[in-house]
Amino acid sequence: MNYLSTRGHPDRKRFCEILLEGLAPDGGLYLPEHYPQIDTATLARWRELPYAELAFEILSLYIDDIPPADLKAICAKTYTAEVFGSDEIVPLRELEDGVYLEALSNGPTLAFKDMAMQLLGNLFEYELARRGAELNILGATSGDTGSAAEYAMRGKKGVRVFMTSPDGRMSPFQQAQMFSLQDQNIHNIAISGVFDDCQDIVKAVSNDLGFKRKYRIGTVNSINWARLLAQVVYYFAGYFQAAASNDKPVSFTVPSGNFGNVCAGHVARMMGLPIQTLVVATNENDVLDEFFRTGIYRVRAAADTHETSSPSMDISKASNFERFVFDLVGRDAGKLRSLFVDELGRHGRFDLSADPAFRQAAERFGFKSSRSTHADRLATIRDTDRRFATLVDPHTADGLKAAREHLAPGVPMVVLETALPIKFAATLVEALGHEPARPARFEGIEALPKRVVKLPADAEAVKAYIAQNCD
Numbered sequence: 002m003n004y005l006s007t008r009g010h011p012d013r014k015r016f017c018e019i020l021l022e023g024l025a026p027d028g029g030l031y032l033p034e035h036y037p038q039i040d041t042a043t044l045a046r047w048r049e050l051p052y053a054e055l056a057f058e059i060l061s062l063y064i065d066d067i068p069p070a071d072l073k074a075i076c077a078k079t080y081t082a083e084v085f086g087s088d089e090i091v092p093l094r095e096l097e098d099g100v101y102l103e104a105l106s107n108g109p110t111l112a113f114k115d116m117a118m119q120l121l122g123n124l125f126e127y128e129l130a131r132r133g134a135e136l137n138i139l140g141a142t143s144g145d146t147g148s149a150a151e152y153a154m155r156g157k158k159g160v161r162v163f164m165t166s167p168d169g170r171m172s173p174f175q176q177a178q179m180f181s182l183q184d185q186n187i188h189n190i191a192i193s194g195v196f197d198d199c200q201d202i203v204k205a206v207s208n209d210l211g212f213k214r215k216y217r218i219g220t221v222n223s224i225n226w227a228r229l230l231a232q233v234v235y236y237f238a239g240y241f242q243a244a245a246s247n248d249k250p251v252s253f254t255v256p257s258g259n260f261g262n263v264c265a266g267h268v269a270r271m272m273g274l275p276i277q278t279l280v281v282a283t284n285e286n287d288v289l290d291e292f293f294r295t296g297i298y299r300v301r302a303a304a305d306t307h308e309t310s311s312p313s314m315d316i317s318k319a320s321n322f323e324r325f326v327f328d329l330v331g332r333d334a335g336k337l338r339s340l341f342v343d344e345l346g347r348h349g350r351f352d353l354s355a356d357p358a359f360r361q362a363a364e365r366f367g368f369k370s371s372r373s374t375h376a377d378r379l380a381t382i383r384d385t386d387r388r389f390a391t392l393v394d395p396h397t398a399d400g401l402k403a404a405r406e407h408l409a410p411g412v413p414m415v416v417l418e419t420a421l422p423i424k425f426a427a428t429l430v431e432a433l434g435h436e437p438a439r440p441a442r443f444e445g446i447e448a449l450p451k452r453v454v455k456l457p458a459d460a461e462a463v464k465a466y467i468a469q470n471c472d
């Protein structure tokens with residue numbers, strides 16, 4: 002399988018090259034040249050497989066530069082009951098008639114990002130050892146990505162992590178999860194700014210090709226294709242649990258921020274998995290909901306990004322969205338570029354409301370969307386506790402509310418549970434008056450010593466810090 006850039010760069014690459022690379026040289030995102038098509042016989046075979054073997058089958062359609070036996074071993078080492086808490090890895094639970102929660106948050110950091118990041122850690126270690134190379138991972142996090150990356154990379158040979166986060170904007174539990182790590186290869190950098198400032202810094206450093214090469218900078222942000230690919234697997238696993246047979250459609254609702262999670266659903270659907278609807282759930286930062294309702298994509302300024310109680314969705318510019326738009330415009334890189342890049346190379350705004358491609362989008366690609374507010378979140382958390390004795394985190398609550406707005410008779414609706422409630426305890430307390438249960442291994446982490454530096458929202462300052470800490 003070869004990979005291309007959404008912005009039309011002529012080079013084609015293989016999986017292990019883009020694994021360590023992040024953005025394409027022209028600023029585009031990597032996508033496979035085509036989506037492998039799954040027939041019903043293959044679905045029938047995959048239905049019977051344990052998660053790690055299903056992951057191997059799906060990954061091997063996209064990865065042809067790792068020997069199959071090695072890839073199989075990497076999958077087996079990654080997706081264990083020991084790491085993810087159950088043999089199913091992503092168990093499905095029926096909440097009410099036809100509405101299911103798919104548990105993706107029982108990994109080391111209690112958010113769905115572990116599903117991909119744990120695999121990425123093992124892929125990086127494998128590929129770096131094979132090349133005899135080192136990698137410095139530069140990332141941006143509003144909370145969950147950073148901890149998932151650090152827990153996946155801690156102690157791994159050949160890897161350092163430099164993780165930027167918006168100073169003071171993560172929950173105390175999230176901060177403690179990250180900043181309490183004392184591993185020498187993990188560097189926490191608190192930036193005076195919002196998440197988008199952190200993301201802009203990562204992009205600026207990655208666009209400095211000289212620096213990127215000299216310091217062997219890589220990324221683990223959701224633009225990394227390997228992460229997206231790992232996430233495709235749990236759409237299949239969720240489908241097999243929700244659909245009684247392989248000719249039945251299932252819908253998914255996905256609490257969304259950078260559009261990485263739901264983009265994996267899009268890929269699964271393009272491969273032929275019978276997904277009827279992909280519901281994009283947003284919070285008050287509704288740039289994606291606005292697009293799917295109107296066809297207008299209007300990036301917000303950092304100052305207009307609301308700080309909400311589902312903070313991992315506080316995003317004004319969804320970095321994976323370009324992948325979907327590439328498919329939407331018929332994989333026309335010229336058209337894609339004209340939408341995303343103005344004369345100054347900036348992302349801005351585009352309007353597809355009159356474009357036939359957009360008007361057919363819901364039907365062709367199955368996308369729908371919804372928006373939630375803080376009040377909705379509290380109401381959903383209370384209601385889910387009262388009626389089903391189940392605690393959901395604020396992001397999953399946004400998903401549940403959105404799911405109920407798009408139910409179709411006879412079509413199971415799977416809501417992806419993206420985090421456990423303990424990560425966002427303050428909102429749970431506000432809704433219910435008490436703290437959610439905390440897994441024993443996280444008892445008292447807020448009191449542990451913290452390892453973090455504070456820097457201004459300035460790419461040069463971050464470059465200087467990386468240079469200092471790279472010998």
Ligand SMILES: *Cc1c(COP(=O)(O)O)cnc(C)c1O
Nearest residue numbers: 145258259260261262313419420
């Ligand atoms: C990262 C995250 C999201 C958003 O996922 P994207 O892939 O960025 O759309 C939603 N909920 C939680 C809890 C997250 O950690």
